[in-house]
Amino acid sequence: MVEKVLISGNxxxxxxxxxxxxxxxxxxxxxxxxxxxxxxxxxxxxLGRTFVQAESEFASINMVCGAAATGVRAMTSTASTAFSxxxxxxSGIASMELPCVIVDVQRGGPGAGSTQHxxxxxxxxxxxxHGGYKNIVLAPFSxxxxxxxxxxxxxLADKYRIHVILLSDGILGQMYESVELxxxxxxxxxxxxxxxxxxxxxxxNRFFIHNSPGIxxxxxxxxxxxxxxxxxxxxxxxxxxxxxxxDADIVLISYGxxxxxxxxxxxxxxxxxxxxxFLRPITLWPFPRKIINTMAGSKKKxxxxxxxxxxxxxxxxxxxxxxxxxxxxxxMDRNLPTGSGMILSKKVLEKIKDFV
Amino acid sequence: xxxxxxxxxxVAIAGYGGQGVLTIGLLIARxxxxxxxxxxxxxxxxxxxxxxxxxxxxVLSDNQVISPIISEPESLIILDEAAxxxxxxxxxxxxxxxxxxxxxxxxxxxxDLKAVSLPAxxxxxxxxxxxxxxxxxxxxxxxxxxxxxxDTIESTLEDTLIxxxxxxxxxxxxxxxxxxxxxx
Numbered sequence: 001m002v003e004k005v006l007i008s009g010n011x012x013x014x015x016x017x018x019x020x021x022x023x024x025x026x027x028x029x030x031x032x033x034x035x036x037x038x039x040x041x042x043x044x045x046x047l048g049r050t051f052v053q054a055e056s057e058f059a060s061i062n063m064v065c066g067a068a069a070t071g072v073r074a075m076t077s078t079a080s081t082a083f084s085x086x087x088x089x090x091s092g093i094a095s096m097e098l099p100c101v102i103v104d105v106q107r108g109g110p111g112a113g114s115t116q117h118x119x120x121x122x123x124x125x126x127x128x129x130h131g132g133y134k135n136i137v138l139a140p141f142s143x144x145x146x147x148x149x150x151x152x153x154x155x156l157a158d159k160y161r162i163h164v165i166l167l168s169d170g171i172l173g174q175m176y177e178s179v180e181l182x183x184x185x186x187x188x189x190x191x192x193x194x195x196x197x198x199x200x201x202x203x204x205n206r207f208f209i210h211n212s213p214g215i216x217x218x219x220x221x222x223x224x225x226x227x228x229x230x231x232x233x234x235x236x237x238x239x240x241x242x243x244x245x246x247d248a249d250i251v252l253i254s255y256g257x258x259x260x261x262x263x264x265x266x267x268x269x270x271x272x273x274x275x276x277x278f279l280r281p282i283t284l285w286p287f288p289r290k291i292i293n294t295m296a297g298s299k300k301k302x303x304x305x306x307x308x309x310x311x312x313x314x315x316x317x318x319x320x321x322x323x324x325x326x327x328x329x330x331x332m333d334r335n336l337p338t339g340s341g342m343i344l345s346k347k348v349l350e351k352i353k354d355f356v
Numbered sequence: 357x358x359x360x361x362x363x364x365x366x367v368a369i370a371g372y373g374g375q376g377v378l379t380i381g382l383l384i385a386r387x388x389x390x391x392x393x394x395x396x397x398x399x400x401x402x403x404x405x406x407x408x409x410x411x412x413x414x415v416l417s418d419n420q421v422i423s424p425i426i427s428e429p430e431s432l433i434i435l436d437e438a439a440x441x442x443x444x445x446x447x448x449x450x451x452x453x454x455x456x457x458x459x460x461x462x463x464x465x466x467x468d469l470k471a472v473s474l475p476a477x478x479x480x481x482x483x484x485x486x487x488x489x490x491x492x493x494x495x496x497x498x499x500x501x502x503x504x505x506x507d508t509i510e511s512t513l514e515d516t517l518i519x520x521x522x523x524x525x526x527x528x529x530x531x532x533x534x535x536x537x538x539x540x
Contacts, residue, residue, distance in 0.1 A: 171425070260425060264427075344427040345425070345427045347427075
């Protein structure tokens with residue numbers, strides 16, 4: 001029998017990292033992800049793995065970069081304010097094509113914003129910093145899934161030699177749910193023959209990884225390689241879940257913690273005879289465009305639920321190609337217009353009724 | 357077998373920081389895991405530790421919990437008047453309200469609730485520790501709802517206190533829980 005535990009979404013990411021054989025964690029405390037760094041500080045040393053509390057998030061992302069370059073499974077975690085601080089390092093990691101996992105437990109912004117939940121980093125996570133790179137973004141909606149998707153994140157990172165962002169939020173991070181701790185199994189991965197593990201491993205020839213693909217080596221080769229990689233990921237790694245979309249007149253689209261409220265609203269709407277369905281993107285990049293585009297062709301309406309002023313809705317608009325009506329339930333629909341207010345299923349149901 | 361309907365129930369708890377709102381919520385959730393397949397506990401609190409508004413919601417279910425964020429709770433445990441002001445309207449019609457009359461000095465606005473009150477703070481003071489007023493209210497809630505057997509809560513409470521190296525507090529905590537239970 002699989003062990004069932006009651007843990008927070010933040011701790012679940014820690015457990016997932018352990019089960020994914022992550023050996024190196026670097027981080028700096030920030031609300032609302034503190035339970036995660038605390039878990040790592042407590043558990044990693046016990047297992048003989050490396051935990052470093054860096055002097056800043058800028059340092060922790062660069063430590064992840066250095067560790068990942070040696071081929072080990074490395075990760076960091078942070079929250080919005082400091083996720084911004086990491087962008088330069090993430091762009092560097094992208095240039096070096098280093099597999100690693102970066103966790104962002106979203107809080108309110110901009111600036112130091114609030115210490116409470118939000119979903120205001122969607123565009124930053126999916127679009128990234130300078131240089132036109134892409135990265136996989138995974139978005140769990142339950143504590144169980146947070147635990148599982150960290151393992152998926154490490155697998156995909158190594159499969160494609162790419163960094164993966166796990167996009168959580170303050171609600172999901174701090175709430176507790178019962179979780180079955182089972183290790184996921186994955187197909188074999190390519191050997192990390194690119195890792196800098198000392199020149200002996202490379203015939204005593206000079207061997208290094210650098211962040212200047214357009215200065216050292218062929219920039220064209222770098223772009224071609226990246227372009228092919230991104231296309232393959234976009235083709236093969238889209239993940240999503242659907243509920244009752246077949247006969248739906250209105251399809252709700254939501255990710256992360258608001259997806260829970262949205263799912264409840266969908267059932268409430270069905271109880272009242274409204275044909276509502278629900279699509280939950282699990283990969284935010286690559287975004288499930290095809291299925292949305294197909295549904296748009298069959299005259300469905302879409303209602304996007306996200307705790308921001310509208311970010312994922314832009315991806316939905318791109319997918320819909322102007323073929324269907326799209327509405328937003330956003331931060332202004334919180335029950336309280338404050339940092340601690342949140343979007344409730346009751347409100348989503350109201351908006352569904354206004355929209356159909 | 358197969359005849360029994362899948363159970364699902366929820367409870368929300370609200371008060372101010374330091375009253376043990378989150379603690380009794382977690383206690384219900386931890387004990388709930390022994391009786392239900394799926395459990396969620398969702399907290400929300402202001403940044404400072406004491407004095408800010410604190411709320412948590414617990415869902416216990418035989419099936420997957422759809423949403424841990426409860427719009428309209430079926431039961432509500434209220435520790436002070438400000439919490440009542442915020443959450444009284446959110447209860448479902450006919451819902452259960454258990455509130456601390458030591459810290460609520462007004463009549464209820466609604467008459468469609470199953471409301472019970474007891475002076476939890478006073479009772480806790482008589483036991484020598486105002487901090488256990490939360491458990492007094494929890495005891496009353498358990499007696500009225502039958503959601504969880506009090507023995508399951510008690511054994512979870514003991515395990516938790518032992519884990520936190522606070523064995524000395526077990527008798528006081530159990531006394532508070534039993535007090536609320538027996539007052540109903």
